Amino acid sequence: MSESPPVVALLVTCLVDLFRPSVATAAVRLLERRGFRVEVPSQTCCGQPNRSGGDDDGARRLARRLIASFAPYARVVAPSASCVATVHDYPALFPPGSDDHAAAVALAARTVELTAFLGEQGPDPGRAAVAGPLIAAWHDGCTGLRRLGLDRQPRELLGRVAGLELRDLPGREECCGFGGAFCVEYPEISAQAADHKLDEALATGAQLLLGADLGCLLHLQGRAQRRGLPLDTAHIAEVLAAAIADDGHGREDG
Amino acid sequence: MSGAREAILARIGRDTPPAPSANVPVESAPADWAQRAQRFAACATAASATVATADSPQAAAAGIADYLERQGLPPRVHVSAATPALDGLVTETRLQLATGGLPDDGATVVTGCLAALAGEGVVVLATGPGHAAESVFLSATHIVVVSPGQLLDSLDALWGLVRTLPAPLPRMVNLILGPSRTADLGVPSRLGAHGPLRVHVVLVAPVEGA
Amino acid sequence: MDVKTADFRQRARAALAQPTLQRSLQGMRRAMPALRSAALAALPDHAALRDRARESRDHALAHLGHYLVAFESRVRAAGGEVHWARTGAEAGAIVAGLCERAGARRVIKSKSMVTEEIGLNATLAARGLQVTETDLGEYIIQLRGESPSHILAPALHVSLAEVGAAFERHHRRSRTAPLTEAGAMLVEAREELRAVFRAADVGITGANFLVAETGAAVLVTNEGNADLVASLPATHIVVTGIEKVVATLDDLGVLLRLLARSAIGEPLSSYTTLVHGPRRATEAAGPAAFHVVLVDDGRSALLGTPRQEILRCIRCSACLNHCPVYTAVGGHAYGSVYSGPMGAVLAPAIDGLATTAQLPAASTLCGRCEAVCPVAIPLPRLLRDWRGEALRAGFTTPAWRRSLRLWQWLAAHPVLYRFVLGLAAGGLRLVSVPARRGERRIRRLPLVARGWFAVRDLPAPEGGSFQARWRARQP
Numbered sequence: 001m002s003e004s005p006p007v008v009a010l011l012v013t014c015l016v017d018l019f020r021p022s023v024a025t026a027a028v029r030l031l032e033r034r035g036f037r038v039e040v041p042s043q044t045c046c047g048q049p050n051r052s053g054g055d056d057d058g059a060r061r062l063a064r065r066l067i068a069s070f071a072p073y074a075r076v077v078a079p080s081a082s083c084v085a086t087v088h089d090y091p092a093l094f095p096p097g098s099d100d101h102a103a104a105v106a107l108a109a110r111t112v113e114l115t116a117f118l119g120e121q122g123p124d125p126g127r128a129a130v131a132g133p134l135i136a137a138w139h140d141g142c143t144g145l146r147r148l149g150l151d152r153q154p155r156e157l158l159g160r161v162a163g164l165e166l167r168d169l170p171g172r173e174e175c176c177g178f179g180g181a182f183c184v185e186y187p188e189i190s191a192q193a194a195d196h197k198l199d200e201a202l203a204t205g206a207q208l209l210l211g212a213d214l215g216c217l218l219h220l221q222g223r224a225q226r227r228g229l230p231l232d233t234a235h236i237a238e239v240l241a242a243a244i245a246d247d248g249h250g251r252e253d254g
Numbered sequence: 255m256s257g258a259r260e261a262i263l264a265r266i267g268r269d270t271p272p273a274p275s276a277n278v279p280v281e282s283a284p285a286d287w288a289q290r291a292q293r294f295a296a297c298a299t300a301a302s303a304t305v306a307t308a309d310s311p312q313a314a315a316a317g318i319a320d321y322l323e324r325q326g327l328p329p330r331v332h333v334s335a336a337t338p339a340l341d342g343l344v345t346e347t348r349l350q351l352a353t354g355g356l357p358d359d360g361a362t363v364v365t366g367c368l369a370a371l372a373g374e375g376v377v378v379l380a381t382g383p384g385h386a387a388e389s390v391f392l393s394a395t396h397i398v399v400v401s402p403g404q405l406l407d408s409l410d411a412l413w414g415l416v417r418t419l420p421a422p423l424p425r426m427v428n429l430i431l432g433p434s435r436t437a438d439l440g441v442p443s444r445l446g447a448h449g450p451l452r453v454h455v456v457l458v459a460p461v462e463g464a
Numbered sequence: 465m466d467v468k469t470a471d472f473r474q475r476a477r478a479a480l481a482q483p484t485l486q487r488s489l490q491g492m493r494r495a496m497p498a499l500r501s502a503a504l505a506a507l508p509d510h511a512a513l514r515d516r517a518r519e520s521r522d523h524a525l526a527h528l529g530h531y532l533v534a535f536e537s538r539v540r541a542a543g544g545e546v547h548w549a550r551t552g553a554e555a556g557a558i559v560a561g562l563c564e565r566a567g568a569r570r571v572i573k574s575k576s577m578v579t580e581e582i583g584l585n586a587t588l589a590a591r592g593l594q595v596t597e598t599d600l601g602e603y604i605i606q607l608r609g610e611s612p613s614h615i616l617a618p619a620l621h622v623s624l625a626e627v628g629a630a631f632e633r634h635h636r637r638s639r640t641a642p643l644t645e646a647g648a649m650l651v652e653a654r655e656e657l658r659a660v661f662r663a664a665d666v667g668i669t670g671a672n673f674l675v676a677e678t679g680a681a682v683l684v685t686n687e688g689n690a691d692l693v694a695s696l697p698a699t700h701i702v703v704t705g706i707e708k709v710v711a712t713l714d715d716l717g718v719l720l721r722l723l724a725r726s727a728i729g730e731p732l733s734s735y736t737t738l739v740h741g742p743r744r745a746t747e748a749a750g751p752a753a754f755h756v757v758l759v760d761d762g763r764s765a766l767l768g769t770p771r772q773e774i775l776r777c778i779r780c781s782a783c784l785n786h787c788p789v790y791t792a793v794g795g796h797a798y799g800s801v802y803s804g805p806m807g808a809v810l811a812p813a814i815d816g817l818a819t820t821a822q823l824p825a826a827s828t829l830c831g832r833c834e835a836v837c838p839v840a841i842p843l844p845r846l847l848r849d850w851r852g853e854a855l856r857a858g859f860t861t862p863a864w865r866r867s868l869r870l871w872q873w874l875a876a877h878p879v880l881y882r883f884v885l886g887l888a889a890g891g892l893r894l895v896s897v898p899a900r901r902g903e904r905r906i907r908r909l910p911l912v913a914r915g916w917f918a919v920r921d922l923p924a925p926e927g928g929s930f931q932a933r934w935r936a937r938q939p
Contacts, residue, residue, distance in 0.1 A: 012930050018885050019923065021930035040934045045875035050868055052829060054851030058872035065876060142830035173497070173835075175788040179828025181864075184915035186473065186789075186826055188480050191919035193788045193828075222920035225905045232901060258760075259548035262706065263529045265764040271527035271711075297731065359658055374732055386749035387737075388695045391688050392658075409720065413713035416678070422542050423678055425743060425750055426694070429736040434688040437728070438601035438619050439627065439646040441495065447600055448654060449688025449735065 005037045009070055011078035011087075011111070014045050015214040016235075023214060026241030027079045027114055033244060034121045041069045048086040051093075052180050060093045067103050076111040079237050080213050081144030084113040088147070113144065114237060115212055119153035124160060128243035132163025136239070137206035139197065139220070140172045141213040154212055154236055161243045167204040171196060178219040194223040202231055209233045290372040290405050291457050297375025301432030302445060303453040314399050314456045315342030318364060319349050321454055327395060332357045335385035337366030339399040339458050356389055363393040363450075368427070369415055370400040370455065373408030376431045377455055380424035387426045396430075396450040402460035472797055472822040479793040484623040485613075489791050492620065496785035499729025500836065506731075507721070517722050518840045520715035521776035524676075528767065531676040531709045532758065538679025542741025544754035552582030555759045559584060559668065559701055560591050562755055566699040568593060568665035574683070574690035575599035576670025577615055577779060578759055579703050580801040581814060584668070596660045598689040600653055607634045613795035615802060616727055616781040621794055624649070657689075667693035667751070671704040672778070673719060674756075677712045680738035681756060684723065688735050700739070700751040706758045707775040719778055722838035726780040762814045771846050774809045776839040783833035783843060789826055798823060805833035805843040812850050821859035824850035886932055889925040896924035 008031055016023045028038045047062030067090065070076045078084050088111065090104035112120070138158070144150035158166050177183060177193025197220060201209045209224075209231055211217050221233040284290055295305040306321070308314035322329055330350040333343060343349060343364065357363050365385065369378045377398045381387050390396050406412060416427065434449030445451050479485055504510045524531050536546040547562075549555035563571060571593050573579065585595045585606075597606040601619035605612060607630040612618030619627070628643040635656055643649060669690050673682040681702045683690040694700045710716055724730045743750030766772050784790045784804030795803035800811035800820065808823035824847040833843040854860050855868070874881050896904035904924035908917045916922060 014885075017930045018889050019925045021926055021928065021933055024930040025933070040931065042878055042931070044878050044881045045871070047872070047875070050872055052848060052851075053864070053868050054848055054853070054855045055868045055872065056852055058868055062872060062875050142828070142832065146831040146835055173832060175828045175830035175832065177788055177828060179830065182826070182828045184913055186476065187915040187918040187920075188477055189789055189792045189826070190828075192480065192792045194920070218923055219920065221923045222905070222916070225899050225903075225921040225923065226919065230900070232903075258550045258554060261550055262548050262758075262760050262764055263533070265760075266528045266532075266706070266767055268529035268533060269527060271523065271530055301730070301734070359654070376732065376736075381747065381750065382744075383746040383748075386695065386747070387691055388749065391691045391695065409717040410714070413717060416713060422744065423680075423738075423740045425542075425740055425747065426691075427680075427738040427740075428691065429732070429738075431730075431732045431734050431736075434734055435686050436600045436650070437617060437686070438599070438604065439649055440624055441491065443686070444646060444650050446654070447650065447687035447689070448598065448657065448692060 005035055007039055007073065008036045008075040008077050008117075009073035010038050010040045011046070011070065011076050011083060012040060012043060013078055013080040013083045013214070015218065016079060019218060020214060020235065023079050023235040023237050026235070026237040027077070029241045029244065030114070030118060030237060031077065033124070033126070034118065039073070041073075043069050046083045046086045048083060049180060051086055051089065056093060063090045063093055063104065064100065067100075067107050070107060070111075071103070074110060075117070076107070077114055077117045078111065079114045079235065080215075081113050081141050081148050081150060082213055082215065084111055085143045085147045087111045113148055113150060113212065115154045115157055116148065116150060118157055126244065127162065128160055128240065129162035130164050130239065130243050133165060134163055134208060135165050135167060135204070135206045136208040136210050137167050137169055137201040137204050138172075139169065139176060139201075139209055139211035139216060141211055141216050142175050144212055145173065150212065157240060158210070158236065161239065164239070164243070167206055169197065169200045169204065171200055176216045176220055178216045180215065183219050190219070191223060194220055198224055198227070198229055198231060202229065207232065210236050210239060212236050287402060287405065287460050290407070291459070294370060294372040294375055294405060294457065297373070298432060298455055299375075301375055302435070303375065303432040303455055305455045305457065307457045307459055309459050311339050311342035311399070311458060312345065313342070314339065314458050315346035315349065317456055318343075318397055319346055321397065322362065325395070325452070327362060330362070331397070332361055332363040332389060332393065333365070334363055334389040335365040335367065335379055337399070337401060339366050339401040339404075340364065356386070357393040359392065359394060361393045362395040362397065363389050364397045364399065365390060367398050367400055367404060369404050369406045369412055370398075370457070371406055371408050371412055374431065376429050378412060379428045379430065381426040382424055387428055390428070390430070391449045393450055394446070395452045395454070397454045397456065399456045399458060401458055405457060472799060472826055475797040475799065476793040476826070479797045484626070485621045485794050488620050489794055492785060493791040496729070500726055500782060500785070503725040503729040503731065507725070513718060513721060514838060514840060516718050517838055518776065520710055520718055521778075521839050524710050524715070525707065525767065525772065525775050528706065528709065531711055532706060534676040535674050535679055535709055538676070539741060539754070539756055542679055542754075544741040544756060547755060547757045549757055549759045549761070552759065552761045555582050555703060555757050555761070556584055556587035558757050559703060560587055562699065562701055563588065563591070563593055563666050566666050566753065568699065570660075570664045571595045571666045571668060572660060572664040572693050572697065573597050573602070573668045574670070574685065574693045575602045575618065576668070576703060577612075577801060578670050578705050579668065580612060582759060582761060584703065596657070596664075598657055598661065598693055599685070600650075600687060603653060603657065604630060607631070611796070611801060613803070614781065614784060615779055615795075615807075621796065661692050661696050664697040666699045666701060667697040668701045668703060669693050671702050671708055672723070673716055674704065674709040675713060675716050675738070676709055678738070678740060680740055682716060683737045683739065684720070684733045684735065686734045691735055691737055694737070694739055695750060698751055699753040699755070700742070702739070702756045703759060704756070705763055706760050707763050723778055723780050726782040726836065726838040766813055770849055771809065771813065773841050774806065774813070774846055776841055777806050777810070778839060779806075780838055782836040782838065786832045786836045788828060788830060805847065806841070809843060809846045809850065812853075817850065817854050817857060817859050821854040824848075824854065825860070882929060882931055885929045889927055889929050892922070892925050893927040899923075
């Protein structure tokens with residue numbers, strides 16, 4: 001094909017940028033494998049902490065910046081449901097009929113969460129495998145599950161990874177207790193919710209707890225570390241990208 | 255405090271609304287009596303009531319006497335909210351009918367009803383000259399006899415019936431689903447909190463070919 | 465019980481350390497969602513019913529004055545009286561006046577959150593009236609001198625042993641053995657309260673709904689106590705919020721179909737009673753006097769604001785039962801008679817933000833409350849809304865205001881933002897220690913994020929921000 005590949009912009013998200021750049025690297029790899037060229041415009045925060053904290057003025061200022069940063073791109077993909085939901089909620093920050101509002105509506109329509117986007121592209125043509133057997137539990141992030149309707153997409157993506165067995169948590173609709181500033185403001189309540197989640201994950205026999213939101217995962221991993229639990233956490237993008245890599249090796253014997 | 259009335263109304267406004275939204279009937283029981291009775295029994299027994307059927311008011315009365323014997327309860331019953339469905343009580347020699355006064359705790363009351371709702375397993379009683387609500391709520395055992403025509407489809411049908419009642423409406427319309435219960439002493443719920451401990455419903459079947 | 469919310473954090477911590485409360489809460493957390501979802505799954509079209517329920521509440525609220533006046537005129541036509549109260553104090557004075565008019569000494573009540581809200585029992589007790597709660601849970605907490613910890617199960621926090629102890633202390637009976645078994649407690653309470661029912665001069669109930677079409681006050685209970693409260697005394701007083709009115713019996717039916725399913729996972733409660741006025745001339749029984757007291761107490765101020773949607777609430781308690789915060793700390797931590805997500809939205813409207821600003825803050829905004837709400841109240845949005853009000857009105861801590869401002873400022877300066885991010889990524893890596901499987905973690909940091917490190921480690925950053933890596937990789 002002589003056409004240049006379609007472009008998607010990556011909304012990195014602050015936590016990934018700071019804590020786990022490998023999640024963004026993995027996201028880039030997954031998008032490139034599906035034939036996209038990835039661009040990463042200069043960006044900061046979507047304003048979620050301000051929006052959640054009731055600081056709509058602050059959120060509005062950051063929304064304007066982000067809208068401008070991503071204005072040139074037809075698709076914006078982010079490895080975080082809560083940041084995507086924040087962008088989807090941008091129109092509520094501006095008066096209907098204003099230019100800002102129109103731009104917010106447009107960006108909201110173009111912005112999509114990573115697993116939802118990968119799901120839209122149809123099944124991955126190649127093989128994906130991890131050195132298994134690996135038992136993983138899936139943590140449905142609240143924003144992903146309830147605001148973005150992420151349910152079957154991550155499960156389908158992970159379901160195609162050979163060597164990985166995915167288990168659902170009985171309390172899958174329950175919050176893990178992260179909640180942004182909440183987890184710092186109300187640590188004991190937050191820890192109780194995390195413990196329910198971690199104990200359930202261990203009870204499924206999982207060695208690995210997977211999710212699509214780094215906030216939840218850092219909180220859960222940090223709590224697991226503090227309790228000395230034999231449970232690792234990873235972002236779904238990391239596992240999917242690693243599975244492609246394993247696939248490369250696996251092909252040699254085929 | 256009429257000042258309060260005017261002040262509140264001034265804040266909330268008094269405009270005349272458009273007609274409220276039309277109803278969406280969501281549960282419907284079959285028109286056939288036997289199927290309806292089956293539906294009623296399923297719902298009522300799920301709520302810890304017991305349900306029997308009888309071919310006539312006389313058979314219903316005999317069934318009540320049997321029920322009391324089975325439960326080891328005395329044959330003395332208070333009667334309230336009488337309807338033709340209770341006509342068999344006077345001729346059933348195994349029953350003693352208490353007259354006047356309210357039942358004491360431990361007593362049995364036998365009532366007719368305004369309606370029974372197949373979709374919910376609910377019996378509906380209305381207060382009036384022949385029925386005080388407390389005669390049901392003070393008793394320990396409540397036996398209800400339902401005439402064939404009183405077995406309605408569901409709540410929606412009940413509202414239709416209430417709208418045809420002559421004004422003024424009964425002081426109390428009681429929808430009853432099974433016995434009294436409470437969850438305040440832990441799980442599982444316990445029966446017989448303040449109201450009846452047992453609810454037994456007798457559905458009188460329509461006469462064949464009628 | 466001290467009804468101030470300012471110390472939510474402290475009370476929450478205490479609640480987490482109470483084994484009895486934790487057992488009840490954890491039992492409920494596991495049981496209630498399954499019961500609710502099974503009951504709703506049995507409906508042919510839950511989503512349509514929920515839409516219709518929401519519509520019927522919105523319709524009534526949009527024309528609240530019209531429907532209240534219609535309700536009032538039907539109650540009057542049936543021989544009852546309707547009273548209006550702007551505040552809780554006004555409502556208390558009206559009810560006290562009605563008791564006086566009835567020459568009452570003994571008052572019985574069925575469970576009513578509005579009367580808890582306005583502190584009615586204390587008002588009546590101050591006038592020398594003897595007030596007895598008859599809902600078993602309310603009766604238990606009245607004996608113990610407490611406030612409800614759940615809007616539907618007020619004694620959720622009390623263990624069976626504590627109920628037995630309260631009964632032994634307050635019921636004058638000769639005993640041969642201690643009261644330990646729930647069945648025996650139920651029998652004893654039933655017997656004790658029978659005498660109270662028969663001796664009462666005035667019965668006070670709330671109302672789950674008011675129906676404008678027929679003038680009905682609708683009472684929903686499982687115990688049957690409300691029906692006795694509304695039947696035996698010579699005077700029946702209904703105390704309820706102005707928002708409880710619905711237009712028609714059809715609306716009532718829609719809401720009834722969702723109420724008990726959402727609340728307890730049952731199709732309907734045991735008793736649903738429509739009360740239309742006092743005893744008729746042809747009747748030998750029933751109260752001769754019937755009053756409805758319509759209480760505003762901050763509700764009308766919500767109309768026309770973004771927070772109006774909370775007035776749709778039908779007090780089913782599904783949002784409490786599904787809330788990670790409520791199920792961790794219970795109702796008393798909220799310091800308001802209403803708890804959980806609906807309480808955290810209502811309490812600031814009723815009590816003012818000055819003492820309640822912590823309640824909307826104490827939420828993860830996980831959205832499960834909105835998902836299970838039978839009338840689709842956008843509780844997370846309303847909580848966030850209150851957070852904004854609290855921020856603007858200065859009811860949050862200066863530190864919190866500073867951090868929001870600082871973050872916004874930093875994020876508005878990309879060069880500085882990237883510099884600080886890079887510095888943080890490197891610095892945190894530097895102070896980290898090994899964790900399992902080659903990971904690294906930070907156990908504690910001086911001065912910052914104490915709440916984070918109080919209960920968890922911080923997984924160490926990989927070092928260097930993604931954007932820095934990306935720019936380095938680009939040609």
